[in-house]
Amino acid sequence: MRLITHNMLSCNIKGVTNGFPLRIEAGNVIEKEVEFNPDFLRHMFAKLEWKALVEGARSMGYAELPEDSPDAAVLESDEAFLKKLHHALLELHLEEGALVCPETGRKFPVNKGIPNMLLHEDEV
Amino acid sequence: MSSRIASIRLVSSHREVYEPCDDSFALVDALLADRTNLIEHNPKVCMEIGSGSGYVITSLILLLKNEVPGVHYLATDTNPIAVRVTKETLEAHGVDADVVCADIATGLDKRLAGSVDVIVVNPPYVPTPEYEVGMEGIASAWAGGENGRTVIDKILPVVDLLLSDKGWLYLVTLTSNFPEEICLMMRKKGYASRIVVQRSTEEENLLILKFWRDQDEVSHKEISSPTFLAHFSRSLSLLMEKRWR
Numbered sequence: 185m186r187l188i189t190h191n192m193l194s195c196n197i198k199g200v201t202n203g204f205p206l207r208i209e210a211g212n213v214i215e216k217e218v219e220f221n222p223d224f225l226r227h228m229f230a231k232l233e234w235k236a237l238v239e240g241a242r243s244m245g246y247a248e249l250p251e252d253s254p255d256a257a258v259l260e261s262d263e264a265f266l267k268k269l270h271h272a273l274l275e276l277h278l279e280e281g282a283l284v285c286p287e288t289g290r291k292f293p294v295n296k297g298i299p300n301m302l303l304h305e306d307e308v
Numbered sequence: 309m310s311s312r313i314a315s316i317r318l319v320s321s322h323r324e325v326y327e328p329c330d331d332s333f334a335l336v337d338a339l340l341a342d343r344t345n346l347i348e349h350n351p352k353v354c355m356e357i358g359s360g361s362g363y364v365i366t367s368l369i370l371l372l373k374n375e376v377p378g379v380h381y382l383a384t385d386t387n388p389i390a391v392r393v394t395k396e397t398l399e400a401h402g403v404d405a406d407v408v409c410a411d412i413a414t415g416l417d418k419r420l421a422g423s424v425d426v427i428v429v430n431p432p433y434v435p436t437p438e439y440e441v442g443m444e445g446i447a448s449a450w451a452g453g454e455n456g457r458t459v460i461d462k463i464l465p466v467v468d469l470l471l472s473d474k475g476w477l478y479l480v481t482l483t484s485n486f487p488e489e490i491c492l493m494m495r496k497k498g499y500a501s502r503i504v505v506q507r508s509t510e511e512e513n514l515l516i517l518k519f520w521r522d523q524d525e526v527s528h529k530e531i532s533s534p535t536f537l538a539h540f541s542r543s544l545s546l547l548m549e550k551r552w553r
């Protein structure tokens with residue numbers, strides 16, 4: 185599971201209002217190189233929750249992202265920044281670990297890079 | 309020479325996971341037929357709901373990756389074994405997607421709403437008794453309840469939520485699923501539709517439907533149910549006349 189997907193995951197247990205972002209408990213993180221595509225990053229940027237990305241990256245061992253969300257100028261022309269964003273968003277894989285709901289503490293396991301978001305009967 | 313779609317010999321398998329069959333091939337044929345449009349469409353986020361063996365999502369990635377770089381691919385399945393098989397199939401073909409074990413798209417739907425440009429679905433469409441729907445294991449891949457519509461009707465509102473303004477849906481159906489009804493339901497939500505591929509096998513009449521948002525269709529014309537149904541039924545009858553036993 186990469187951070188681009190983590191940024192789109194929230195706890196969907198019935199009644200939970202504050203289920204995003206899920207806290208990452210990183211067991212095993214690997215890196216896989218992906219082709220750099222700045223257009224894609226610019227497109228996705230609007231949908232990202234920046235703080236969740238920074239926190240998530242930190243949990244996976246990468247602390248190079250700026251705390252504050254960058255402005256349009258940086259996104260347009262700062263290649264060094266874009267490379268960091270690329271790395272954090274697309275090249276870090278959580279292979280084993282868990283995603284923890286901030287409201288209930290429920291853990292969604294991640295095995296072989298796949299988060300299991302299935303709910304138990306009493307959570308639906 | 310790299311293949312344009314997934315190779316059967318590289319597709320991973322497990323006894324509890326649906327192996328690619330006529331319906332899977334028909335869906336991939338539909339994507340191949342629409343390849344030029346898909347490339348022009350320039351999707352940024354593509355998703356398969358119910359990826360099973362991973363054959364379809366892998367094929368989608370392969371047929372787009374050279375011309376459309378920089379796409380986020382996602383696949384979901386409720387079967388915890390299927391998601392692993394999907395991952396294995398992706399890896400065997402040297403491609404990658406984020407795979408999530410989820411019921412349709414739960415967990416993803418809030419944040420991904422309005423963001424997905426292409427969704428492909430080969431749902432459990434076989435008409436079965438209701439109690440067979442959602443049972444653990446491989447039966448969940450085909451058991452579709454009354455008229456094979458139980459899961460399809462659960463999936464469509466989620467798709468409507470996830471699709472971007474320019475989003476497209478490719479859906480596998482049988483003629484037994486009353487596809488004209490599905491198209492009418494979707495039309496009321498603002499979608500136009502067409503049949504991309506039809507395939508008659510000994511057992512099934514498959515229709516691969518494509519949906520896209522078309523507000524003009526909805527606002528300017530009356531949604532005249534009898535006319536629409538009559539037109540669709542006529543097209544269907546023509547197709548069914550060609551059916552061979």
